[in-house]
Amino acid sequence: MCSTCGCGEADVRVTTPGAASDAAGHGHGHGHGHGHDENHSHDESHSHDHVHLEQDDELRTHTLELEVAVLAKNDGLAARNRAWLAERRITALNLMSSPGAGKTTLLERTIAATDRAVSVIEGDQETLFDAERIRKAGARAVQVNTGAGCHLDATMVSRALEQLRPERDSIVFIENVGNLVCPALFDLGELRKVVVISVTEGDDKPLKYPHMFAAADLVVINKTDLLPYVDFDMERLTVDARKLNPLVQVVPVSAKTGENLDAWLTWLT
Numbered sequence: 001m002c003s004t005c006g007c008g009e010a011d012v013r014v015t016t017p018g019a020a021s022d023a024a025g026h027g028h029g030h031g032h033g034h035g036h037d038e039n040h041s042h043d044e045s046h047s048h049d050h051v052h053l054e055q056d057d058e059l060r061t062h063t064l065e066l067e068v069a070v071l072a073k074n075d076g077l078a079a080r081n082r083a084w085l086a087e088r089r090i091t092a093l094n095l096m097s098s099p100g101a102g103k104t105t106l107l108e109r110t111i112a113a114t115d116r117a118v119s120v121i122e123g124d125q126e127t128l129f130d131a132e133r134i135r136k137a138g139a140r141a142v143q144v145n146t147g148a149g150c151h152l153d154a155t156m157v158s159r160a161l162e163q164l165r166p167e168r169d170s171i172v173f174i175e176n177v178g179n180l181v182c183p184a185l186f187d188l189g190e191l192r193k194v195v196v197i198s199v200t201e202g203d204d205k206p207l208k209y210p211h212m213f214a215a216a217d218l219v220v221i222n223k224t225d226l227l228p229y230v231d232f233d234m235e236r237l238t239v240d241a242r243k244l245n246p247l248v249q250v251v252p253v254s255a256k257t258g259e260n261l262d263a264w265l266t267w268l269t
């Protein structure tokens with residue numbers, strides 16, 4: 001029911017790859033919306049008569065009310081997830097990035113390098129690819145397929161936790177759907193939010209996607225092995241991220257080569 005991008009959770013599936021039955025759950029068919037603050041329908045730079053301004057305002061007000069209600073409901077469910085995780089002393093981390101920034105690669109490395117028990121909730125629109133990669137890397141994983149949806153929400157994470165059954169004192173990584181926009185708005189019940197940005201995406205992303213960077217506890221700059229080949233100013237990215245979020249930590253790594261991975265692992269512990 002997202003008025004802007006049409007995402008919905010009507011066909012959400014939660015699957016444990018390799019499990020005896022691919023216990024495919026089916027989502028309750030309620031629609032949901034999420035915020036896109038910008039008014040997409042009017043380009044600021046051109047002028048035209050706002051003859052239908054009242055209808056626009058009405059629609060916008062309605063959309064906003066819907067979004068507020070959806071996010072409030074999500075926040076309630078996220079609080080339940082957070083309490084459930086805290087009772088078990090489980091550290092849950094919400095990993096967000098645009099598609100292909102290297103979230104799964106970083107997790108593969110992390111699983112190999114850490115002593116803590118790790119399990120993973122994978123979010124993608126389709127396929128079990130990432131959950132299979134995690135399983136091959138040696139950790140348990142549950143795949144959430146969001147169908148048309150472009151983010152994970154607290155309900156999906158709650159259902160995934162039921163299947164995952166993470167052990168006490170472990171780390172649960174939640175790899176969100178690749179998207180720098182709406183995942184920022186949805187509290188999943190995680191302890192911390194991590195944004196992964198790769199150097200091939202450009203250093204202008206914090207100011208272009210401010211909600212994501214404002215929400216982050218940590219920014220991981222990935223693919224530093226490619227720095228010689230791209231124009232990416234690490235200093236600019238850091239300065240801009242801190243304009244939005246003065247306390248945010250920034251850790252450059254290469255998930256491919258393992259460069260500076262210790263800084264990430266230290267942040268984790």
Ligand SMILES: Nc1nc2c(ncn2[C@@H]2O[C@H](COP(=O)(O)OP(=O)(O)OP(=O)(O)O)[C@@H](O)[C@H]2O)c(=O)[nH]1
Pocket residue numbers: 097098099100101102103104105106124130177178222223224225226253254255256257
């Ligand atoms: N050069 C280089 N390539 C990397 C690095 N990390 C990941 N990659 C490559 O980037 C591509 C995407 O990596 P993934 O780990 O699948 O990225 P992702 O963020 O999980 O992608 P989605 O789940 O689709 O959003 C793959 O081809 C990786 O091998 C890195 O540090 N350096």
Ligand SMILES: [Zn+2]
Pocket residue numbers: 002004005006007034036150182
């Ligand atoms: Zn959207």
Ligand SMILES: [Zn+2]
Pocket residue numbers: 103104105130175
């Ligand atoms: Zn991935």
Ligand SMILES: [Zn+2]
Pocket residue numbers: 007034149150151182183
């Ligand atoms: Zn979305």
